[in-house]
Structures are given as C-alpha cells and as structure tokens.
C-alpha cells in the first residue's frame with residue numbers, strides 16, 4: 001500500500017491507489033489476433049494472481065479481437081480487468097475503450113501537432129468517462145517526442161513535465177480515473193523521474209496513482225535484480241500503486257517477482273537478512289534465506305536504493321540459503337555472493353562488470369523469436385564490457401524505446417532484422433539467421 005495519499009483509480013473491480021494494496025500486473029506477448037493463444041496466456045496469468053492483464057491493441061482492426069477475448073474471459077468467470085495497450089493511434093484507443101477496463105496510452109504520440117494530440121486525448125477522456133474506463137498515461141524515457149525534449153531536454157525532469165501536461169488536461173476535464181507511469185531501463189533515470197513527478201503532483205495538489213516499472217529490464221537474474229532496484233527504491237518512499245516487473249521471458253514469470261515486491265512493501269513479508277554492519281560506506285550483510293530466489297530479491301531490495309542514492313559504495317554478502325533439496329549452501333564459498341554483488345552494483349549503475357543489456361519483454365507486435373535472439377546476443381557479446389546493447393521486438397516502437405543504447409538489434413518482421421548504431425539504422429533487412437554475426441562484426445570493428 002502506497003503511504004503517499006493518492007487519488008484512486010478504478011479499473012473494473014480493481015482499485016488502484018488511495019490506500020488500496022499494491023496491484024500487480026503483466027502483459028500478453030501473444031498476437032492479439034490469435035485469440036486462442038491470448039486467452040490461454042490470460043488464463044495462466046489469472047491463475048498466477050495477476051491483478052490486471054494488458055494486451056496490445058495496435059490498430060482499429062484489432063478491436064473485435066480484444067472484445068472477443070474480454071467477453072470470453074468473463075464468460076469463463078475470469079474477471080481480471082483488461083488493459084488495452086495503445087501506442088500511437090487515438091482512433092484505436094477511442095474504439096477499444098468501451099470494451100476494456102483500462103487503456104494505456106502515450107497521448108504525446110497521438111499527433112505531431114500538440115493541439116491536435118490534446119483534442120484527441122479530450123475525445124478519449126469523454127469516451128472513458130461514459131464507459132467507466134480508466135486511463136494510464138504511460139511515458140517512456142526513449143519516446144518523449146521532439147516538443148518535450150526541445151523544451152526540457154531528454155531528462156527525468158522532462159518526463160515528469162510531459163506527464164504533468166496530460167494530467168493537467170485530466171484535471172481540467174474533471175476526469176480522475178487516471179494512473180500515470182514514467183518508465184526507463186536506466187534505474188537512476190526511472191527513479192528520479194518518478195520522484196520528480198511525485199513532487200510536482202504534490203505541489204499541484206492532485207496526486208494521481210502511479211504505475212511503477214523498469215522497462216526493458218532483460219531476463220534472468222539481471223532482469224529481476226534491475227527491476228527490484230528500481231521498483232523497491234520507489235515503493236520504500238511510498239511511490240507506486242501498481243507495478244509491473246518486465247522480463248524478456250514467459251510473462252507469467254513476472255508475477256512471483258511482482259508479488260514479492262507488493263507483499264514486501266505492503267508489510268506482509270520480510271527480508272531474510274539476519275545481521276547488518278555499516279561502516280565507511282560499506283555494508284556487510286548476513287542472510288539465512290529459504291531459497292536462492294528469495295535471497296536474490298531480498299538482497300536487491302535491501303541494498304539497491306542505498307547504492308542508487310549513494311548512501312553506501314560497497315556491499316558484501318555472507319550467510320547461507322537453502323537449495324531445492326533443503327540443504328544449506330554457503331553464499332561466499334559457492335561464489336554466489338560475489339556474483340550477486342556484481343549484478344547489484346551494475347543494476348544500480350555503480351560499477352559495470354559486463355555489457356548493459358536492454359531487452360523489451362515483447363508483446364503482440366513482436367514478429368520474431370525475441371527471447372532466443374536475446375540469448376544469442378548475450379552469449380556472443382558478453383566480452384564487450386561497457387557497451388549498452390538493445391534487443392527489441394518490433395521496428396515500430398523498438399528504435400524509439402531503446403533510449404541510450406550504443407547498439408540495437410531490432411526485429412522487422414518477416415524473418416528480417418535491422419541493426420542500429422545509436423539512433424541510426426546501419427544495416428536493414430538482415431536475415432535473422434545472420435543478424436547476430438553482423439551485429440558482433442560491426443561492434444568489434446567499431447571498437448578497434
């Protein structure tokens with residue numbers, strides 16, 4: 001439960017903010033037109049406790065599929081609110097709003113002309129008010145748009161300012177069924193953006209509920225640690241009413257991590273740390289953890305914020321955890337301690353011991369084997385320490401969302417990949433069987 005008094009949004013039967021428990025959510029990575037596959041994934045998400053389920057709705061032609069998915073879930077007794085994920089099209093948002101409980105939009109992308117974007121947003125607000133549909137205003141660091149970056153730069157402050165402009169419009173329309181998010185894959189940028197937004201909303205006297213997440217966090221231990229660092233830093237300050245842990249994996253895997261974070265900051269579970277000493281900027285922590293997973297999450301939440309905020313510079317971890325057979329494993333002699341410290345320092349951007357990977361979780365727009373490609377890219381680039389490498393699921397949003405990556409591997413669809421150096425596509429239409437080789441060649445040539 002957020003300890004910052006917020007307004008309350010309502011998506012179907014789920015309350016967000018205003019003192020409600022933290023709501024966990026995830027997003028389908030199936031093609032929305034593939035109704036059976038999407039339904040199957042929604043059922044698994046429901047079983048795993050997702051409080052909201054997001055599904056991409058790229059165009060008006062997808063609206064009937066969204067409606068069918070929604071109606072069939074309800075007929076099966078699954079009442080989890082459905083969130084339609086919209087990227088650019090106000091027309092799509094307006095068309096789908098009557099059939100779902102929430103729409104996620106970045107109104108800045110509705111039109112290049114800000115005045116036109118405002119008009120379209122006002123039309124959407126009207127439809128949402130009529131149908132009791134909530135809105136998430138979701139801005140990402142990589143896709144702020146020229147008008148905002150010209151005014152405020154490409155900064156966390158700019159993200160907060162951009163969000164405030166849309167929230168002002170909601171206040172002017174007397175529409176408060178709104179949640180707001182400001183995501184980045186960079187934990188420092190993301191935490192600073194949300195803090196700034198919280199300050200601005202407080203000052204304005206309207207504190208809207210906040211959806212918190214680290215976008216494009218990657219997968220495995222690194223994705224979990226990065227997500228915990230960003231999300232827990234904010235939850236500790238009472239910022240965050242609904243959360244998504246975004247992983248380039250089966251989306252159902254996101255839910256246990258999100259549930260851990262929600263339970264921990266709703267005061268239902270506690271860290272397995274048994275002793276802590278702090279001296280001269282160094283923390284030494286001892287754990288007695290029931291599992292490796294719990295140890296990883298506890299450690300990330302116990303020290304992520306302290307590292308991010310430079311309260312400490314170093315951390316050492318000792319003690320033990322239980323393996324799957326219930327046997328005690330020593331954290332130091334198993335090598336896990338050193339590895340977790342490396343990962344945590346990287347996630348909190350204090351020391352980089354390997355390349356920094358940005359990978360989107362994939363969604364209904366993904367047109368290739370994103371998870372497989374990400375694994376290949378990681379395996380082939382592990383030696384390129386210091387590089388920021390993005391692996392993105394689609395050409396529509398991928399290039400905009402990979403923010404400050406040095407190199408990007410972006411799926412075009414039809415078995416083809418584009419390779420980016422910074423914001424520029426240096427190779428297009430590369431068959432995906434050759435794309436990892438081409439990327440590595442270019443990176444190595446460039447680093448000579």
Ligand code: SF4
Pocket residue numbers: 360361362363364365366392393394395396397398401
């Ligand atoms: S970049 Fe990834 S998550 Fe974002 S819209 Fe494209 S496929 Fe979906």
